[in-house]
Amino acid sequence: MDGGSELFASYEADFRLAYAEITQKIDQIPDLAAEPRKASIRAAERAIDEADEIMGQMTIELQNISSGQRAKLNARLRNYRAELDTAKRDLRRATEQADRKELFGARARASGGATLSADDMSQDQRQQLLSGTDRLENSSQRLRDSQRVANETETIGASILTDLRGQREQIINSRNVLMTADGHVDKSVRTLRGMARRMITNRIITVGIVVLLILIIAAILMGRFIPRRR
Template identity: 50%
Template structure:
């Protein structure tokens, strides 16, 4: 199954859960204690309950009780819910592999490898979504993400151990005749080629999504540069207007200073004329009474 780097939807998770329910219904080991989501437990505690031995009740519970998400982490929660379903499917496959032999064992190993690849892709999408989560929720989200990474690493180690056991027992237990070894090698090479083709397709989809995101980012950057250019022109125009206004203010100051000097001169002249007139009047009066 190819996981495209888009928001996981409810229909996709429902289909995966129903597939797990069908597998569980046909499995003779589906009588473990059902999962009961306990109020107050964290998401990782719930996932531990679910991933130990998923049953019908477990998968029904995860479909009817979706993960609680804080505002701003909805997409991370969607990816996390899908990852839990993939992990539940992976745990079932890993538990079945030791009981298988021959071609069914190789097919189960290949299926488990594909499930691990899907889990890695979901972890990559969750890692990208962490950057968009508010800072107040970042520590809680990081803790949950690290728990999921440790779970996936444990599954990888278990699958690697099972694959090594298969390689050690391949010739002695799974091969009935010498001529069959060549067919087994060809089948193994064919499965590796198909797995490589699937990985290449998924990588192509991720590259296309990254290219689309880069193009969108480039468009946003070009728009921002255009806005900055417009703002620069506005600032330059405002600066020229300010310089022009400063020139007008300087001329106005000079005019006011000239008017002040003329007013002072006129005041001195007026006082001088009044003084002369007063002196003339006093002189006339003095000469008249003399």
């Protein structure tokens, strides 16, 4: 993994932390009183802003990653963007439901604790049912998003394993080629050494022949020019 991919992975981890905080705050909103609920909403909004900023950094970092990895990471970035958009809708829906719930509570307090009318009770029950349905739908959507991310991660892992297997085969082939070339080099060195020994032997023989010829010629000359004894 190159440096760009490592930095992108760091941004992914930061995004996951921010997203976990967002979902936690959203889940808390229906069960909180007025002031704690407002604080939880503000915390969720800050976490959403932080996640948006992290995604901006991830978008910039994609430009520094090789084109082979960029397509996979870009797909993951789109999924993160879709998750964040879903979280924004969940926060808006939870806020609206909490406001309506607060409104019904205010009406009940304004009546001095009197029993609500049948219409108000029916409306309140309907609102609670809708709230429970929305929360169930939100949980199902987050489960589907998690399943999609897990499937994409599995696909990316399988692709990485395939790439590693191909690289391993290339390394093995290169090693075999190097071993073959090394054998050819050894054979060539032995051949050159044999040729060098034969050249030295031939040179020694040539020198010996020349010396012998010189001795023969010297003997002939000495026999011709030195007077014989009578």
